[in-house]
Amino acid sequence: MNLIVPMAGMGKRLRPHTLTTPKPLIPIAGKPIVQRLVEDIAAVTPEKIEHIGFVVGDFGPETEVQLLQIAQAVGATGHIFYQQEALGTAHAVHCAREVLQGRVTVAFSDTLFKANFTLNTEDDGIIWVKRVEDPSAYGVVNLDIEGVITEFVEKPKNPVSDLAIIGIYYFKEGEKLRDQLDYIIEHDIRASGEFQLTTALENLKKEGVRFTTGAVDEWLDCGNKKVTVQSNSRYLGFLDENIISDSAVIEGTVIIPPVYIGDGVKITSSVIGPNVSVGAGSEIRDSRIKDSLIQNHVNLKDINLVNSMIGNCVIMEAKPAEVSLGDFTEWKG
Incomplete structure (x- = not known):
């Protein structure tokens, strides 16, 4: 199992804290957000994580050393990849295409969660979701009666589903995702001006990849000061x-x-x-x-x-x- 963690965003909504500390390194219950995320992914994954690709901006050598130590702490080899320009979620994952091999989980770094399940690595693909009141700000999915995803919709203006994609994805064959990302970027296929991961997911679905959902009990946001403080409180509650x-x-x-x-x-x-x-x-x-x-x-x-x-x-x-x-x-x- 490989893990990709895109984390190159500037965290503008969390300023002034992110002026000196990258958002994924802000501590939640005593550990950086990204460390909590990596540990939580490792806890629900039945296989050992072999490689972790961190996709960063210009965070500096100290941050990169810290990220490699986080990977080492869960028994993985860490890799640093750079996203020089914010061109969308698909572009961020594509920056780490080197580790898009075999079983791969992609987890965006501002996502913390509480879940009570073990990842089934034999599924073609799993998209982790949470029901939300206002789906217009998220990518969402539609399901058939068997719980298989039939449609991916990026930030729908008219509600088509309340199942929001929380930013964690599993792929049984990372090479298929890599090929789709290559195609999207080479052919400059954008949605809302950016390369969107949902475009690749929709294409994979059309090629026969069967996506199901993994539902989380809680989804914790760390986007601004208010919700970060709330997430710290909730995570402390998880620790009990x-x-x-x-x-x-x-x-x-x-x-x-x-x-x-x-x-x-x-x-x-x-x-x-x-x-x-x-x-x-x-x-x-x-x-x-x-x-x-x-x-x-x-x-x-x-x-x-x-x-x-x-x-x-x-x-x-x-x-x-x-x-x-x-x-x-x-x-x-």
Whole structure:
């Protein structure tokens, strides 16, 4: 089994956090989004993942090293591929055509999920879906009475289905997908100005590939600050326990689960939780924090936060109720 993770987007809706950290490396419950995704895919895949192709933009060597380490942690060999220009989902996957061999899963990096099934690798293809209230913003699928996909529709103006494609796909024969992507790009076949993966899926279906669906229990978005904080809270709930580093020092503090507290954190005279992640090396004093995502080496004093997202190396001694602060910000009342 090979895995392709397209992740070259700039994450503009999550600024200022993505000005210094690529969106897939924003932590959710203490781990980068992309690491959570890779681990969750590995958990539902009965076969060992051999190769992982990460499709990136200009993220720099440190990020690339981190991605290769994420692959290594699940026993796979990591590969870095570059998408220099945002030309659509099909183009992003095509950038990693080298690993489109044999059984392949494609998982876009801003997708986190909760699922209770094991991937059936003998199926021709599986498209993971979730029912949504407004399908017009997504690619959707139609099914026949046997649950086989009969149609792929990209962002329908008129609702044809409420089964939205969440961004995770399985192909028994990656070479067939590779050939379709080659054809689409060589012949400049675009939809809405971009090379769309749904075009390749529709062509594969016409050639006889039988696609079924894999339904997820929950689909977590990490597109902007609000939904990223919500996704952090939901993922902490999935873990069903507090995760507190042995090196954390917590004094005179009430912890309300679920929380994640990283290495070297110091918390005194505070109330933390529920649904709070605190990154490594942070210090919190005389504060009340809930439903918030705090990254590494943050210093907070005498604050009351809810539904907030704090970047790395922030110093904050003020009294706002809800904020979104990027890395290296200093705010004193």
